[in-house]
Amino acid sequence: MKAPPIELPEKYYLDYFSAMLKHVQHLYGELLSKGEKSFIRRYNKLPEDAQCLFIRLVNRRGCYFRMEKIAYAEIEDQEKALALLLRRKYFSRLHPKHVVELPWVLNTYTKAELTDLCKQVLEKEQLKQVKKLKKPELIIAMIQLTSAADLLKVLKEKEMIVRVGHEEELEMLKFLYFGHLDGDMTQFVVRDIGYIKTEAYDQAKMKALFKSRIEAEDKLKLSKVYREFKYMRDELLLGADQIYSVVFSA
Structure with missing residues (x-):
C-alpha cells in the first residue's frame, strides 16, 4: 500500500532557516563576522510575518521583486511586514543607485x-x-x-519594486552550512518528504567543514571563481582562450 504524501507545516521554510542559523552559530560562532552576527541577532528580533516575507523572497531566484505580484496566504499582514523590512534595511526600494x-x-x-x-x-x-x-x-x-x-x-x-539585501551575509551563512554554493532551503524539503536520506542533513551528525575564517573565505572565493568558469564554459560556450582573456582582462 502506497504511503500517504507527507505534508509540510505551513511555515516549514521558517523552521528550516532558523535551524540553519542556529546550527551555523553552534559550529562556527567564533568564525562569524560582526556583520553576520548582527544579521542573525537582528533577524531573530523580527516579528514572524517579517521573517516569513524575508525568507520567502531570499529563497526565490533573483534579487528584485515586484511586490504587487507577491502574496503568501500564511503571512497575515504582508503590507506591515514589508514596511518594517524596508525601514530596517532588509529590503530597499528601486533607486538610481x-x-x-x-x-x-x-x-x-x-x-x-x-x-x-x-x-x-x-x-x-x-x-x-x-x-x-x-x-x-x-x-x-x-x-x-x-x-x-x-x-x-x-x-x-x-x-513598487524592491531589492533584497544582506546578500553577502546570507551567502556566507549558507556556504558554512552546506559547504558549497548550490545549497538552498529546497534541500531541506526533499529531505523531509523522503527523496534523500535523512543523514544527508542530520544536524546531529554534521561537523564543521572549516577550521578558520580565512579557510572559509578562501574556499568561498574559489567556489565563486569555479562557478563563473562553469557559466562561461557551459552557458556562454566560451573556449579556453576566450575564458582566459575574460579572466585576465578583468
Missing part, C-alpha cells in the same frame, strides 16, 4: 509587459527596431535606446 542592475530589474517583467513598457519610453522608429526581438535582446535594446535614469523613473512610478 541600482542603475547598473537594470537588466535584472527588467528581467522581472514578461516579454509582453516589456513590449508595453517600450511604448512608454521609446520613439516610434525605435519601436520598429525592437518589435521582433526576443526578451534578452529586448532588455539590452531598451537600455541602449533610452536613458537608464528615465527608465528607472517610469518603473518606480509604475509599481
Whole structure:
C-alpha cells in the first residue's frame, strides 16, 4: 500500500532557516563576522510575518521583486511586514543607485509587459527596431535606446519594486552550512518528504567543514571563481582562450 504524501507545516521554510542559523552559530560562532552576527541577532528580533516575507523572497531566484505580484496566504499582514523590512534595511526600494542592475530589474517583467513598457519610453522608429526581438535582446535594446535614469523613473512610478539585501551575509551563512554554493532551503524539503536520506542533513551528525575564517573565505572565493568558469564554459560556450582573456582582462 502506497504511503500517504507527507505534508509540510505551513511555515516549514521558517523552521528550516532558523535551524540553519542556529546550527551555523553552534559550529562556527567564533568564525562569524560582526556583520553576520548582527544579521542573525537582528533577524531573530523580527516579528514572524517579517521573517516569513524575508525568507520567502531570499529563497526565490533573483534579487528584485515586484511586490504587487507577491502574496503568501500564511503571512497575515504582508503590507506591515514589508514596511518594517524596508525601514530596517532588509529590503530597499528601486533607486538610481541600482542603475547598473537594470537588466535584472527588467528581467522581472514578461516579454509582453516589456513590449508595453517600450511604448512608454521609446520613439516610434525605435519601436520598429525592437518589435521582433526576443526578451534578452529586448532588455539590452531598451537600455541602449533610452536613458537608464528615465527608465528607472517610469518603473518606480509604475509599481513598487524592491531589492533584497544582506546578500553577502546570507551567502556566507549558507556556504558554512552546506559547504558549497548550490545549497538552498529546497534541500531541506526533499529531505523531509523522503527523496534523500535523512543523514544527508542530520544536524546531529554534521561537523564543521572549516577550521578558520580565512579557510572559509578562501574556499568561498574559489567556489565563486569555479562557478563563473562553469557559466562561461557551459552557458556562454566560451573556449579556453576566450575564458582566459575574460579572466585576465578583468
